[in-house]
Amino acid sequence: MQELLIFLWLLALLFFFPSLLSPILIIFTIIFIVKYTKYKKSAYYQITKQPYFSLRRNSGKYGEYLIYKCLKHFEKNGAKFLFNIYVPKERDETSEIDVLMICKKGLFVFESKNYSGWIFGSENRKNWYQTLPTGRGRCNKVSFYNPIMQNSSHIRYLKAFIGRRAPIKSIIVFSDKCTLKDVQIRSNDVRVINRYNVASVVSDICNQISGDLLTDNDITEIFDKLFPYTQVDEAVKKQHISNIHNTLNPQPIQRVNEATAQVAPQIHTETFIEQPEVVNVDTTATVDDPIVLNNTEPMSTDKPEQAALQCPMCNSDLVLRTATKGVNAGKQFYVCSNYPKCKYIQAIAEQKIVLNPPEA
Numbered sequence: 001m002q003e004l005l006i007f008l009w010l011l012a013l014l015f016f017f018p019s020l021l022s023p024i025l026i027i028f029t030i031i032f033i034v035k036y037t038k039y040k041k042s043a044y045y046q047i048t049k050q051p052y053f054s055l056r057r058n059s060g061k062y063g064e065y066l067i068y069k070c071l072k073h074f075e076k077n078g079a080k081f082l083f084n085i086y087v088p089k090e091r092d093e094t095s096e097i098d099v100l101m102i103c104k105k106g107l108f109v110f111e112s113k114n115y116s117g118w119i120f121g122s123e124n125r126k127n128w129y130q131t132l133p134t135g136r137g138r139c140n141k142v143s144f145y146n147p148i149m150q151n152s153s154h155i156r157y158l159k160a161f162i163g164r165r166a167p168i169k170s171i172i173v174f175s176d177k178c179t180l181k182d183v184q185i186r187s188n189d190v191r192v193i194n195r196y197n198v199a200s201v202v203s204d205i206c207n208q209i210s211g212d213l214l215t216d217n218d219i220t221e222i223f224d225k226l227f228p229y230t231q232v233d234e235a236v237k238k239q240h241i242s243n244i245h246n247t248l249n250p251q252p253i254q255r256v257n258e259a260t261a262q263v264a265p266q267i268h269t270e271t272f273i274e275q276p277e278v279v280n281v282d283t284t285a286t287v288d289d290p291i292v293l294n295n296t297e298p299m300s301t302d303k304p305e306q307a308a309l310q311c312p313m314c315n316s317d318l319v320l321r322t323a324t325k326g327v328n329a330g331k332q333f334y335v336c337s338n339y340p341k342c343k344y345i346q347a348i349a350e351q352k353i354v355l356n357p358p359e360a
Helices: 002-014 023-041 044-049 052-057 059-077 147-162 197-206 218-232 234-248 304-308
Strands: 082-088 094-103 107-113 119-122 127-135 136-146 168-174 177-184 190-194 249-257 278-282 318-323 332-336 344-348
Touching: 023 044, 044 059, 044 107, 044 218, 052 059, 059 082, 059 107, 059 197, 059 318, 082 119, 082 147, 082 218, 094 218, 107 147, 107 197, 136 147, 147 168, 147 190, 147 218, 168 197, 177 249, 190 197, 249 304
Parallel strands: 107 168, 119 177, 168 190, 278 318
Antiparallel strands: 082 094, 094 107, 119 127, 127 136, 249 344, 318 332, 332 344
């Protein structure tokens, strides 16, 4: 409703009061109306019902939408898209696929990583690394779960669920803001690319396949079977997050007071939002102190979905931090990546985090 009111307000200003608008504002209004109208007609909106302004504020969702925009022209040839598919697993668990394209050449499963910085990784290594500059000639090396293994897990459950032999390609898509510095891939069915290459890579794969592998009826049948799992209610989504949290056996969530919230005032770049990260933080630092960052491995688990830990309060990703000084030295805990807007902390296992360290 809020988006509709803003849209109607801009439309009214443009057509009924053009003299009140500057040329720049008029151009901005026209561009916004065009983008908004296209978005409302897109398959992404029709399936996800994600509000436009909410989409632009969510780095992960916006990355998925940009992948769809790059591939939208495949719809002219009969391709269908699905987003955020909660594929059923054993023990009432789910595996979430970011973007799926179903076309005559097969199924394309996309894992979206809307990251920045330099990316290092190998297909057979459990952890990949992202290097980000932190100023003063320093850089922060962040580890995250191998996205190829993560997507392989999605594909395994997808094959079991659709119950048919269908050719499936795995494509890991990083944002245009990052550099794939050293990524080693051996499998023919896997691609790791930047988003600006996704259309050409998919076209090349399709051109290498002689003849159609799926009919229009096959595409519709697979789409219809998976579509209900894109429309799950909040209970299923919360259960999906809960299953991931239970894997790591966390303690109940606690509010973070203002004193603790000042621990990491300088972590503010958008690159930390859509990924699991591990940062060593000086818990005794003041607001003006530089933050000391070290390489630390994340808590490991056999479940690929560990990379999807989210804050139950605002649905942003949780980030793993380890205190290096003070009364919490050596202890790990999760905090919301949406800090300072969301100020929540979550302890791990039996570790007791002291939220108010005693003054010296």
